[in-house]
Amino acid sequence: MANALPRLLEIAPAPSRPRHKDWGEVEGILAVGLPDDYKELIGLYGGSHWDDYLYVLEPDCPNRHYDLLKWAEYQFDDLEDLWTVEKKPAELETEGAVVIPWATTDNGECLYWLVLPGVEPNEWTVMVNEVRGPRWEHHSVSCTQFLASALTGELRSDILSSLFPLATHQFRRLGAV
Template sequence: MNHDLARLARLLGAPTGARPKDWPAVARRLGTELPWDYREFIDTIGGGHLDDHLYVLEPDCANENYDLADNIEERAEALEYLWDGSEDPPAQLDEPGARLIAWASTDNGEFLYWLARPGQHPDDWTVMVNEARGDWWEHFDLGFAEFLLSTLAGNVRSEIIAYAFPRDPHSFRPLHGGG
């Protein structure tokens, strides 16, 4: 386990030893590889509920509400519907081929995404947060593990989810059933 993931596991008091995923099968289903630190987090800790507010989604989760692929598909359809109607996409998507890939949700309906730009390696994807039922977006020039660590440590603050995340003390509840 790398240093950042070990720190995350300690901060969250999370158990380790989740069932590793078949990442080539996940990549085939999604049509893309995923960031290494996310894959390592899922293989080591698993998807879960952080600080009683943030759900890190997991591939092949038995509970479809927290299944990564189901959420990616559902969010892509929902955003397309919104952007074809009344809302404008965030400016970061002005680059042709840029897209958002959901990786977490909150109890209130906010979503966290990777901003995937064309030709960019997944390990270089950054994080975007979208408010529930609105068009407010935040962009963080951080990857998955760095965003979680920085947020949990209080070094980075999302105005969208800050009222409920992070909490002290930190907590982690596995999603169970999906790995």
């Protein structure tokens, strides 16, 4: 998957203070590596809110509501319960396939990486799930490609709000609450 971080920097210049993470610790907790473009995204933007709608989750985010590690833990349990009453999307029927959340929205939709056995993190694609229903979308792009393409309107989702993106992009780094 291509890293679209240069496109994001054109859309919204990054804050001047980069964030540093102990990715070894984070990946140890998750028991899986994470895509390089995501690590670079967090290093530049941190946990962030885009166009008053989409939140990028960050491990140990200053705003505890958008902590990637907590979201991953809760989403795994919630989805396991969901699969007992709802059909899994076809992409998750492969033995060992899982999803890991990397973003959410004001409405509660969740954006995930599709993690398939034998597929390296830099090749993970994006799944989008509606908040109160069984609809899922699969997009064969990296998380930075998804974010950049959604912000420029090149990528459209039938699940995400029709009000996203804004005509004039807005970005803010998430702080403590």
